[in-house]
Amino acid sequence: MGEGKRTLIVRYALIVLAVWTGAQSATALDVSESPPPVQLPSTAPLSPEEIRGAEALFTQLDDDSFDVRQAATVKLSALGERIRPLLEKRIKARPGAHESPELIAGLKRVELYIQRIEDNRSLEEATKNFDQVLADAPLQYLPPDPSVEPRLQPVISFDFADVPLDAALELFKQQTNAVFFVDPAVTASNPPNINLRVSAMKSSLALQWMVRLLDCEYIVRGRVVVITTKEHGARLRLRGKSFTLPVPPGGEPWTAEQTTQFTQTITKWTLHDTGTQEPTKVTVTAPGKFDLVADREIFTQIEPLLAALGTPGSQSVHFQPLVQDYFTKMNQPLRFSLDKKETIRQASEDLANLTGFEISAEEVGGGTLDEAWSAKDATGFDYVAKLCELGKISASHSIYIDKNHIQLMTADTGASEVIPCVLDLRTALKAGASEEELVKRIDKICTDAKALAGDETAVPPGDFVRGCRLTMLDTWSARRAAAVIEGAAKTGKVPDVPVLPEFLKRKLPGDAAAPPATAPNP
Numbered sequence: 001m002g003e004g005k006r007t008l009i010v011r012y013a014l015i016v017l018a019v020w021t022g023a024q025s026a027t028a029l030d031v032s033e034s035p036p037p038v039q040l041p042s043t044a045p046l047s048p049e050e051i052r053g054a055e056a057l058f059t060q061l062d063d064d065s066f067d068v069r070q071a072a073t074v075k076l077s078a079l080g081e082r083i084r085p086l087l088e089k090r091i092k093a094r095p096g097a098h099e100s101p102e103l104i105a106g107l108k109r110v111e112l113y114i115q116r117i118e119d120n121r122s123l124e125e126a127t128k129n130f131d132q133v134l135a136d137a138p139l140q141y142l143p144p145d146p147s148v149e150p151r152l153q154p155v156i157s158f159d160f161a162d163v164p165l166d167a168a169l170e171l172f173k174q175q176t177n178a179v180f181f182v183d184p185a186v187t188a189s190n191p192p193n194i195n196l197r198v199s200a201m202k203s204s205l206a207l208q209w210m211v212r213l214l215d216c217e218y219i220v221r222g223r224v225v226v227i228t229t230k231e232h233g234a235r236l237r238l239r240g241k242s243f244t245l246p247v248p249p250g251g252e253p254w255t256a257e258q259t260t261q262f263t264q265t266i267t268k269w270t271l272h273d274t275g276t277q278e279p280t281k282v283t284v285t286a287p288g289k290f291d292l293v294a295d296r297e298i299f300t301q302i303e304p305l306l307a308a309l310g311t312p313g314s315q316s317v318h319f320q321p322l323v324q325d326y327f328t329k330m331n332q333p334l335r336f337s338l339d340k341k342e343t344i345r346q347a348s349e350d351l352a353n354l355t356g357f358e359i360s361a362e363e364v365g366g367g368t369l370d371e372a373w374s375a376k377d378a379t380g381f382d383y384v385a386k387l388c389e390l391g392k393i394s395a396s397h398s399i400y401i402d403k404n405h406i407q408l409m410t411a412d413t414g415a416s417e418v419i420p421c422v423l424d425l426r427t428a429l430k431a432g433a434s435e436e437e438l439v440k441r442i443d444k445i446c447t448d449a450k451a452l453a454g455d456e457t458a459v460p461p462g463d464f465v466r467g468c469r470l471t472m473l474d475t476w477s478a479r480r481a482a483a484v485i486e487g488a489a490k491t492g493k494v495p496d497v498p499v500l501p502e503f504l505k506r507k508l509p510g511d512a513a514a515p516p517a518t519a520p521n522p
Contacts, residue, residue: 046082054079054086061106069106077113087111119179122223127181138238138293144220151178152204152225160194160210168194168210169227176203183228186216239296245288246310251466254288258465263290265463265470266302269420305422309468313427316485317478323419327475329355330380331482337374338383344369344391351387355380367391381479385501394503418453418472423481426467428488437494441484442469444497449477451508476504 046054060072076083091107126142133140156175160168165187169180186192192214198206207225211218217233219226228236245254245262254262263282281293292302301320308318319327334354338347344367352359357380369390375382388394425438442462449459452474462471473481480498487495499505 044082046079046086050079050082051086054083058086058090058103058107061110062100062102073106073110073113076110077117080114081118084111084114087114115177119223123179123181126222126224126226130183134232134235137235138240141236141239141296142222143239143296145223148178148220148223148225149204151176152202152207154203155200156203156206157199157201158206159197162193162195165192165194165214165227172203172207179224181224181226183226183232185229185232186214186227234295237295237297238293239299240291240293241299242285242291243289243306245290246306247288248310248312254466256284256287259284259287259290261463262465262470265465266292269298269301269472301420305420305470308422308424309466312424312467313430313489314424316424316427316482316489318422318424319419319478323475326357327478329357330384330475331479333377333379334383336378336383338369338372338386338390340370340372341368343367344387344393347387347391351380351383359384367393381476385503388503389501418449418459418474420470420472421478423462423469423471423485424467425464425469425485425488428485428494429467431489432492433488433494438484438488439464441494441497442471442481445477445480445484446471446473448480448500448508449473452477452504454507476500 054076057072057076060068061076063069063072087107087110091104091111122145154175156172158168158171165182169182172178173180194210194213196210196213198209201209207218211227215230216227217230219228219233219236221236226233226236245259247253263284266282267280280295280298281291283291285291292298300322304320304324305318308314317327318324334351336351336354347369348359369387370392371390373386373390378386423442425433425435425442428438429435446459446462449472453459459472462469464470480500483498484495487493500508
């Protein structure tokens with residue numbers, strides 16, 4: 001089929017879809033009875049008196065009089081999100097039991113109006129004085145509303161050929177019920193067209209691909225999905241916050257020197273973050289206190305690490321929650337075995353089902369394992385290492401924002417991603433372990449981590465602050481650090497650094513050391 005004809009078909013399909021959906025809504029919900037706009041109230045729960053009043057208004061939604069139905073719809077819509085639980089309960093009732101089909105349609109009409117009112121209010125809040133919002137960032141920062149992410153979960157399929165951006169977004173609106181706003185800067189020169197084919201993909205991921213083709217991005221501001229330029233996106237993500245550094249029970253207050261040292265580490269962490277295009281600003285306001293202006297994603301890394309400083313000995317390695325969950329689960333013993341002649345792809349799928357993390361092996365094709373293997377108390381890390389060894393492949397670990405992912409590859413060039421982390425040495429030092437020896441072992445691990453990352457600047461030397469090492473490591477290196485720290489905490493003596501698996505050891509300079517060893521579970 002010619003490109004011109006295919007473009008017309010896609011455009012026509014979008015128009016038909018929009019018209020059909022609107023017609024269905026009008027038929028089912030009788031939207032011709034649209035109430036005037038109302039001001040949504042607070043989100044405080046309904047009082048018993050309000051509940052009784054709402055129940056009385058529900059019965060008027062299928063009244064024979066249009067004026068009665070209209071008045072009831074306006075009054076119920078004015079209650080906003082507060083009445084949604086009651087609406088959902090009544091809508092779920094089966095016609096013929098307590099609710100008539102006409103009443104159910106009236107309830108859905110109220111629900112639709114509330115959604116429209118809230119969406120319009122959210123759109124105005126997120127986009128009012130948009131140029132000034134960009135200029136004042138982060139003074140008018142608006143965090144993403146938790147309700148948006150579930151809206152972007154539905155699976156979507158489309159085949160766009162030179163489809164205008166507004167028409168493409170119309171399909172997303174119909175499929176997700178999300179609210180979209182296009183930054184005027186995106187369409188300032190020429191309105192962009194979309195050329196993209198997607199099959200059964202989550203809407204959020206499909207949207208990422210679409211805006212990436214435009215050299216743009218999308219961010220969630222309040223309840224609104226904003227399609228914007230990368231430069232404006234970096235400004236809209238800027239957030240400012242004041243922090244007080246935690247002091248554990250019985251601990252000494254932070255000194256001005258320690259506070260400055262810690263804020264310098266934060267600057268190193270944020271400079272590494274590839275998603276940050278705006279400079280990070282850290283200002284020490286008093287000993288143990290500082291202000292931070294940075295990309296909002298930085299806060300998801302820093303806040304849990306700050307909490308770690310106030311809880312000595314809770315665990316040896318601290319990451320942000322997503323990575324911490326991955327690190328913990330991958331270190332748990334698994335009942336699993338690798339079978340000889342089993343394909344690498346099948347083995348990776350079985351392991352993914354056990355760990356709950358996506359493990360993809362598309363690049364390794366139909367290769368099989370050389371031998372069978374199983375071990376008592378072997379962890380997810382152990383099985384990935386053995387899978388790579390038996391399948392003669394490499395592995396690159398990547399931690400995504402919305403999921404954990406292990407990519408198996410045929411080459412040895414894959415770099416391991418490093419993530420900000422806190423290594424807590426306080427329990428080991430309290431047990432009598434030598435600080436000098438601990439530092440030496442951690443330095444060795446950080447040096448190896450640079451080679452695994454393929455970048456000498458990726459892993460900063462790390463600062464020791466109040467018995468903690470503040471650095472950046474990949475999860476394999478963090479596992480080695482955990483083994484050293486926890487071994488020292490148990491015995492008071494600093495153990496040797498566990499050897500890396502063979503497939504990773506090949507990336508290190510110099511001769512390979514001892515045979516692989518399984519590190520104790522953190």
